[in-house]
Amino acid sequence: MAPFxxxxxxxxxxxxxxxxxLSVTDPEPGIGNYQKLYETDALGRILWTTFRICLITTxxxxxxxxxxxxxxxxxxxxxxxxxxTFLLVSFWISVLVRTFAWLMLLGRNGLVNESMEAIGLxxxxxxxxxxxxxxxxxxxxxxxxxxxxxxxxNMQTLDTRVMSASRNLGATGTQTFWRIYLPLTxxxxxxxxxxxxxxxxxxYVTPAILGGGKVLMVAEYISVQLLVTLNWGTAAMLGTxxxxxxxxxxxxMSRFMQLSAVFGGGAAR
Amino acid sequence: xxxxxxxxxxxxGAWMALLFLVLPALIAIPVSLTPxxxxxMPKGDYSLRHFEFLFSSPEWLSSFAQSGIIAISTAVLATAxxxxxxxxxxxxxxxxxxxxRAFLLLPLIIPQIISAMAFYRLxxxxxLLDSYAGLILAHTVLAAPMVLITVSASLANFDPKLEQASxxxxxxxxxxMRRVILPSxxxxxxxxxxxxxxxSWDEIVxxxxxxxxxxxxxxxxxxxxxxxxxxxxxAAAAVVLIAITLAxxxxxxxxxxxxxxxxxxxx
Numbered sequence: 399m400a401p402f403x404x405x406x407x408x409x410x411x412x413x414x415x416x417x418x419x420l421s422v423t424d425p426e427p428g429i430g431n432y433q434k435l436y437e438t439d440a441l442g443r444i445l446w447t448t449f450r451i452c453l454i455t456t457x458x459x460x461x462x463x464x465x466x467x468x469x470x471x472x473x474x475x476x477x478x479x480x481x482x483t484f485l486l487v488s489f490w491i492s493v494l495v496r497t498f499a500w501l502m503l504l505g506r507n508g509l510v511n512e513s514m515e516a517i518g519l520x521x522x523x524x525x526x527x528x529x530x531x532x533x534x535x536x537x538x539x540x541x542x543x544x545x546x547x548x549x550x551x552n553m554q555t556l557d558t559r560v561m562s563a564s565r566n567l568g569a570t571g572t573q574t575f576w577r578i579y580l581p582l583t584x585x586x587x588x589x590x591x592x593x594x595x596x597x598x599x600x601x602y603v604t605p606a607i608l609g610g611g612k613v614l615m616v617a618e619y620i621s622v623q624l625l626v627t628l629n630w631g632t633a634a635m636l637g638t639x640x641x642x643x644x645x646x647x648x649x650x651m652s653r654f655m656q657l658s659a660v661f662g663g664g665a666a667r
Numbered sequence: 668x669x670x671x672x673x674x675x676x677x678x679x680g681a682w683m684a685l686l687f688l689v690l691p692a693l694i695a696i697p698v699s700l701t702p703x704x705x706x707x708m709p710k711g712d713y714s715l716r717h718f719e720f721l722f723s724s725p726e727w728l729s730s731f732a733q734s735g736i737i738a739i740s741t742a743v744l745a746t747a748x749x750x751x752x753x754x755x756x757x758x759x760x761x762x763x764x765x766x767x768r769a770f771l772l773l774p775l776i777i778p779q780i781i782s783a784m785a786f787y788r789l790x791x792x793x794x795l796l797d798s799y800a801g802l803i804l805a806h807t808v809l810a811a812p813m814v815l816i817t818v819s820a821s822l823a824n825f826d827p828k829l830e831q832a833s834x835x836x837x838x839x840x841x842x843x844m845r846r847v848i849l850p851s852x853x854x855x856x857x858x859x860x861x862x863x864x865x866x867s868w869d870e871i872v873x874x875x876x877x878x879x880x881x882x883x884x885x886x887x888x889x890x891x892x893x894x895x896x897x898x899x900x901x902a903a904a905a906v907v908l909i910a911i912t913l914a915x916x917x918x919x920x921x922x923x924x925x926x927x928x929x930x931x932x933x934x
Contacts, residue, residue: 400755416788417781462684469678472674473678485688486916490915494889494905499694499695503691539687542687600781602778624876641781648776
């Protein structure tokens with residue numbers, strides 16, 4: 399255990415603290431970097447875009463994820479196996495490959511536009527890319543497996559006799575779902591939403607490519623600050639904000655679900 | 668209990684959602700077969716020229732090799748670190764061990780862009796920017812938590828009495844480790860190594876920051892290709908990556924099935 403702790407301390411926690419430190423020392427000591435949040439309109443806009451996109455992504459990913467997790471838990475064993483395979487295969491396909499695929503599908507002459515034109519659904523190609531729609535499609539596609547795993551962990555532990563009891567007492571299926579099932583899955587639902595939101599906050603690849611520079615989110619802005627304008631102070635400030643948001647959300651998440659159960663889901667199969 | 672209308676509708680929806688997850692990636696296959704020089708769907712005629720180029724271009728081949736070297740080194744180091752940490756945390760159960768575990772899992776959950784910044788800043792003074800050592804170091808820190816998770820999952824099913832028995836019969840600690848503990852958690856260690864490999868092999872965000880000319884990994888080359896958005900070689904590379912992912916996935920499925928079978932026999 400000791401070597402790993404030392405490695406993480408020296409090569410990870412140390413540098414992270416260095417970033418926090420930079421945010422109040424570069425280019426000059428003080429909270430100048432944080433003042434920029436109020437003074438620069440662009441920064442506020444970027445934070446708002448990021449927040450909005452993360453929220454919408456979370457909503458759709460968790461809605462789809464809930465449906466998938468529900469169907470998986472209630473499917474026959476064999477189907478359950480196929481569904482899990484689909485889920486994990488998509489989980490493991492490289493994010494670059496998936497983003498590239500959406501580029502092919504959603505472009506002006508992409509497969510989606512061409513097929514919709516061919517069957518006469520639309521006369522002019524729809525703009526899917528270089529806007530928020532494209533970013534959202536790519537992000538939801540990436541996040542659904544992450545949304546499913548905590549929900550699955552939660553739903554598998556439910557006692558199905560409670561639902562049967564509800565049905566036997568005369569409740570309809572819909573009533574049972576809204577009054578019994580949904581409240582019982584609330585911890586999973588919250589954990590899943592928080593996980594997707596956290597991962598969306600710092601997501602870089604898909605927004606950068608499918609947004610085509612038109613949809614600027616915090617992660618991409620940080621990378622521009624570091625690699626193009628060499629503005630470490632602002633980048634560190636944004637990184638610090640993001641880091642504390644993530645840690646706070648993680649802390650909230652740990653109140654609803656054991657974190658190891660959430661993360662174990664992805665790896666332990 | 669007969670499924671209601673809602674459940675049946677939901678089942679259809681869930682299958683469609685799963686298809687939505689898996690199918691889009693497959694578009695890389697037809698695009699990689701286009702005979703044209705630019706990214707396009709092949710219309711009736713197919714060609715393997717982009718695969719030929721992929722496997723004969725020195726740039727792409729060197730990226731494959733570099734990614735391979737980095738991913739294998741990462742897998743070895745991360746597996747060693749993660750396994751030792753998992754065993755340590757499993758043996759020492761105090762109120763602090765959960766905090767330590769959470770701390771060790773941080774690299775997995777903290778946004779990669781922040782990790783990228785931290786590593787960038789770390790590697791400048793060490794002189795390891797744009798070097799194999801720098802990339803392997805960064806990827807190891809990111810991948811070791813993955814190993815910690817899989818090995819911990821294996822250890823959860825391992826009976827601590829076996830370890831005590833071995834120690835009571837006079838086996839020294841290293842022998843207990845090698846002959847008793849390691850064999851029973853081997854599937855978890857193996858899965859962890861595989862995940863560490865894939866994580867490093869795919870990693871792009873940190874790599875974008877800490878590599879430049881000397882080290883030019885496969886994801887980095889793809890990233891540039893995708894941004895320029897013209898070269899169908901990227902599609903061919905994507906197909907190869909999908910194939911590798913599916914192969915790794917199949918291997919891990921076979922291993923875990925074999926593990927399940929041995930577990931059944933032991934019962």
